Amino acid sequence: MSFEPDVIVDRRRIRRKLTFWRVSAVLAVIVAIVAVALAATPAGRDALTGKTAVARIKIDGLIRSDQDRVAALERLESSKAPAVIVHINSPGGTTAGSEQLYDALVRLKAKKPLVVVVEGLAASGGYIAALASDQIIAQQTSLVGSIGVLFQIPNFTELLKTVGVKVEEVKSSPLKAAPNGYEPTSPEARAALDMLVKDSYAWFRGMVKDRRAMNDAQVEKVADGRVFTGRQAVDLKLIDQIGDEKTAIAWLVAQKKIAPDTPVRDHKLSPRLGDMTFLRAATSVVLDAVGLGTLARQFEQTGVVAAADRLGLDGLLALWQPAASN
Numbered sequence: 001m002s003f004e005p006d007v008i009v010d011r012r013r014i015r016r017k018l019t020f021w022r023v024s025a026v027l028a029v030i031v032a033i034v035a036v037a038l039a040a041t042p043a044g045r046d047a048l049t050g051k052t053a054v055a056r057i058k059i060d061g062l063i064r065s066d067q068d069r070v071a072a073l074e075r076l077e078s079s080k081a082p083a084v085i086v087h088i089n090s091p092g093g094t095t096a097g098s099e100q101l102y103d104a105l106v107r108l109k110a111k112k113p114l115v116v117v118v119e120g121l122a123a124s125g126g127y128i129a130a131l132a133s134d135q136i137i138a139q140q141t142s143l144v145g146s147i148g149v150l151f152q153i154p155n156f157t158e159l160l161k162t163v164g165v166k167v168e169e170v171k172s173s174p175l176k177a178a179p180n181g182y183e184p185t186s187p188e189a190r191a192a193l194d195m196l197v198k199d200s201y202a203w204f205r206g207m208v209k210d211r212r213a214m215n216d217a218q219v220e221k222v223a224d225g226r227v228f229t230g231r232q233a234v235d236l237k238l239i240d241q242i243g244d245e246k247t248a249i250a251w252l253v254a255q256k257k258i259a260p261d262t263p264v265r266d267h268k269l270s271p272r273l274g275d276m277t278f279l280r281a282a283t284s285v286v287l288d289a290v291g292l293g294t295l296a297r298q299f300e301q302t303g304v305v306a307a308a309d310r311l312g313l314d315g316l317l318a319l320w321q322p323a324a325s326n
Contacts, residue, residue, distance in 0.1 A: 054249070054258065055081035055267035062319075063093030063125045065100050072269040073104040076112075081267070083113040083258050085248050086133065092124030092319040095149060095200050101125075102207075105132035113256035115248045118142040118239070123227050123320030127238075128204065131211040135255075136239040137247050138230035144238050146320035147208055148225035149200040151193050155181050200316050212237050227320060 055076055076084065086105065092098060108114060109132060116122075116130045118138035123146035130136050130144070138144055160166065160182065167182040175192055179185040209219045214237055222228070222236050233239040241247055245264070252258040 052080045052082055053263045053265040054252065055079065055084045056087065056245075056264050057084060057267050057269055058087045058089070059101070059126070059129055059269075060089050063090055063101055063129065064097040065094065066097065069269045070100060070104045072267075073108050076267060077108055078111075079267075081112060082262060083115070083252050083256060084108060084267075085245060085252075085264060086114060086116045086129075087119050087245070088116055088122045088126050088130055089119040090123070090126030090129070091121055092126050092128070092146065095125065095204075095316045095318045098125030098128040098318050101129045102132050105129060109133065113252055113258070115251055117243075117245055117248050118144055118230070121227075121320070124148065125318035126320075128207065128318060131207055135241070135248075135251055137241045137243045137251070138233060138239045139244060140230045140242055142230040142233075143227040143320075144230065144233045145222060145227045146225060147204055147223040149197050149204060149316055149318055151197055151316055153179055153181050155179070155185070157182065157184055196316060200318075204318065208238075 057073075057076070105114065114133050115135045115137065116133040118130065118136065120139075120142055122130045122136075122138070122142070122144045127144055127146065136144075167180075169177075169180075169182075171177060174186065175189055179189050179193070205219055205223050208214065208223065209216075214222075218237060222238055228236060228238060230239060230242055234242060241251070249258075249260075249264065253260045
């Protein structure tokens with residue numbers, strides 16, 4: 001029929017218009033989701049209203065190397081926050097992770113006033129992080145210190161003998177992969193590990209001495225691996241004040257000239273807004289609703305976390321581990 005080409009052209013035109021409006025609708029909804037998300041978060045409210053707030057960040061649990069956390073602290077350096085309060089509640093973790101966190105906090109402190117509040121525990125690597133601040137505040141019953149380094153590895157030698165299993169190996173030198181847990185630790189391997197631990201311990205002691213302005217005798221009193229209560233820690237120069245976040249705010253007002261009515265808001269040490277799970281899920285739903293299901297599936301799949309965090313801690317540890325009771 002003669003009118004068929006015209007019909008085909010019209011259908012193509014309609015299809016193009018429909019696709020355009022679908023895409024426009026998707027973009028409009030995504031913009032709306034982002035705006036709502038910004039308004040719902042402290043950082044977003046500050047960006048939308050222009051108001052500034054002291055940033056509150058939290059360091060909880062075991063400390064490992066974490067590049068996302070470093071990136072979040074670097075973003076905070078260029079934020080409008082006039083100061084930062086760091087809440088720490090950590091038994092420590094790896095020496096490398098603790099050093100990384102300390103360095104990131106030192107860089108942040110160079111840009112903004114920074115004060116640490118010990119909520120319950122700042123031991124070993126947690127105390128290393130606290131040393132980045134010029135002012136450490138803790139409650140009377142908080143635990144701080146545990147200045148020391150350890151290396152631990154389980155040894156299954158006797159168990160393997162019991163079950164009749166022998167692990168054989170070929171290695172380039174006696175100290176390669178030693179100790180390995182499948183044979184008694186040789187004197188040479190133990191001596192090599194002892195050197196590693198002592199070197200890291202000297203680094204930790206030196207940091208405490210420099211950052212807390214202690215002499216050798218004062219460091220000797222606190223660097224035997226023990227933890228101390230906040231009450232004890234004040235006299236030992238491990239912390240500066242007994243108190244909480246209100247004490248930290250008062251210090252910022254008095255020493256750093258922060259306005260006393262400046263609010264304090266949480267600053268999450270987590271991925272940026274574009275990486276947030278709820279935003280990926282919402283966008284996926286919107287794409288699916290307007291008929292772009294395939295794109296929705298691809299968008300959703302790219303946000304899936306590939307693997308869970310490891311439970312183990314590798315390498316030298318700056319970690320407080322109280323003995324378990326029966």
